[in-house]
Amino acid sequence: MGLWGLRHAVAMAALCLVLLRSRGTEGLRLWIEEGEECFSQGVKYEGDSFHVSFVVIKDNSPWHHSANADGIDLVIKGPSGEQILDFRDRKSLTISFMAPSKGIYHLCFINKSPYHESIYFDVHVGHLKSLKPSEQHLQDAHVTPLMEQIAKLEEALDNIVFEQHWLKAETHRQAIVNDGMSRRAIPKAVIESVALVGASVLQVYLLQRLFNRKLGASVLKV
Amino acid sequence: MVRFNLCFLLILGFLLSTSESVRFDLESGQTKCIAEDIKSNSMTVGKYSVVNPDEAHPMPDTHKVTVRVTSAYGNNYHYAELVGSGQFAFTAPEAGDYMACFWGPDHNPKVTMTVDFDWRTGVAAKDWSNVAKKGQVDVMELELKKLYDAAISIQEEMYYLREREDEMQELNRTTNSRMGWFSILSLFVCLSVAGLQLWHLKTFFEKKKLI
Numbered sequence: 001m002g003l004w005g006l007r008h009a010v011a012m013a014a015l016c017l018v019l020l021r022s023r024g025t026e027g028l029r030l031w032i033e034e035g036e037e038c039f040s041q042g043v044k045y046e047g048d049s050f051h052v053s054f055v056v057i058k059d060n061s062p063w064h065h066s067a068n069a070d071g072i073d074l075v076i077k078g079p080s081g082e083q084i085l086d087f088r089d090r091k092s093l094t095i096s097f098m099a100p101s102k103g104i105y106h107l108c109f110i111n112k113s114p115y116h117e118s119i120y121f122d123v124h125v126g127h128l129k130s131l132k133p134s135e136q137h138l139q140d141a142h143v144t145p146l147m148e149q150i151a152k153l154e155e156a157l158d159n160i161v162f163e164q165h166w167l168k169a170e171t172h173r174q175a176i177v178n179d180g181m182s183r184r185a186i187p188k189a190v191i192e193s194v195a196l197v198g199a200s201v202l203q204v205y206l207l208q209r210l211f212n213r214k215l216g217a218s219v220l221k222v
Numbered sequence: 223m224v225r226f227n228l229c230f231l232l233i234l235g236f237l238l239s240t241s242e243s244v245r246f247d248l249e250s251g252q253t254k255c256i257a258e259d260i261k262s263n264s265m266t267v268g269k270y271s272v273v274n275p276d277e278a279h280p281m282p283d284t285h286k287v288t289v290r291v292t293s294a295y296g297n298n299y300h301y302a303e304l305v306g307s308g309q310f311a312f313t314a315p316e317a318g319d320y321m322a323c324f325w326g327p328d329h330n331p332k333v334t335m336t337v338d339f340d341w342r343t344g345v346a347a348k349d350w351s352n353v354a355k356k357g358q359v360d361v362m363e364l365e366l367k368k369l370y371d372a373a374i375s376i377q378e379e380m381y382y383l384r385e386r387e388d389e390m391q392e393l394n395r396t397t398n399s400r401m402g403w404f405s406i407l408s409l410f411v412c413l414s415v416a417g418l419q420l421w422h423l424k425t426f427f428e429k430k431k432l433i
Contacts, residue, residue, distance in 0.1 A: 027258070029258060030255075038247060040244075104245075150365050151365075153369055161376060164379050171383060171390070175390055178393050179393070185401060188404070189404035197415055200419050204419055211430065
């Protein structure tokens with residue numbers, strides 16, 4: 001039992017460590033006011049895969065919102081403050097990169113428009129994708145490889161949930177655009193008809209006035 | 223047997239002590255709101271706490287927040303005034319967006335607090351330690367149960383997405399046909415108005431004895 005048992009216990013402990021649900025924020029909706037707003041996410045191991053996604057949602061936007069539909073900026077800063085990635089004017093983004101060091105990463109959103117923006121935001125840090133074969137503990141014959149595979153499966157499912165959340169946010173954004181378009185069809189048709197009729201009435205009136213004046217100048221009869 | 227129990231305890235320890243959450247800065251007098259889409263009859267658990275800026279000293283009194291959790295229809299589910307940390311848990315009766323708003327109380331000079339907020343819904347909110355305690359549950363079985371729940375929730379999300387997709391397609395189809403009909407209508411209006419115009423001007427000029 002002795003030494004072999006201890007080694008095995010250590011191996012199991014290490015494996016249990018990776019069975020943590022390494023899922024970050026479960027897909028949130030945030031309101032970003034004008035200016036900069038920062039969020040932080042911790043990374044436990046160097047080389048972890050870091051996934052971020054966001055989608056900008058506009059609720060029932062009036063006309064002038066959709067006219068100048070700019071996105072927001074995202075700046076990702078590392079634990080020691082160095083800038084890792086920078087994205088400008090994006091309305092939808094999904095990015096994954098390998099974290100160069102462990103620590104707390106800062107994700108800063110910069111909203112340049114004077115209105116507040118509502119975004120769907122999701123962060124996910126995965127560990128096992130980057131695990132090298134030499135680090136995998138394959139000591140025990142029948143238990144540890146199984147647990148490892150289960151852990152990998154768990155992380156794969158987490159990735160699926162992350163992607164699905166982004167898909168849901170994009171679908172929501174499309175639904176809003178389509179809704180707006182459908183609702184504006186009838187007022188658009190009514191306004192167009194009214195404008196046409198109004199323009200032709202104005203035309204007739206102006207022509208009548210013109211000829212009346214011309215006729216009034218030459219003939220002294222209405 | 224001893225090995226399994228050790229791993230079991232370690233897993234529980236790690237599961238209970240992990241705090242995967244979002245951290246944000248809150249200034250005095252500022253409001254920050256976070257919303258999450260929750261389906262009806264699903265469990266949701268939220269834990270929030272103000273991060274102590276200085277580990278050596280206890281938390282200063284200025285670092286307190288006011289929290290309110292409301293549903294999309296305006297019902298209040300949790301309210302805590304000037305607390306350093308807290309938690310809420312409820313089962314959502316109606317589906318929709320639930321919003322948790324944090325107010326930083328006014329101070330002079332302005333302080334900036336870091337708030338740590340962990341909000342889990344659905345399968346992530348399930349308390350696995352209770353499930354494990356209920357029987358002689360093997361570690362592997364627990365993990366596989368978790369995976370099964372996660373897979374089921376993914377499937378349900380896919381169904382929901384599929385329904386939304388169907389709705390959108392139907393909407394687009396009706397919008398398309400409506401735009402077609404309205405274009406024909408406006409063309410008709412344009413032509414008839416032009417005809418009326420011509421007729422009116424003709425009678426006008428005939429009356430004026432110009433034609």
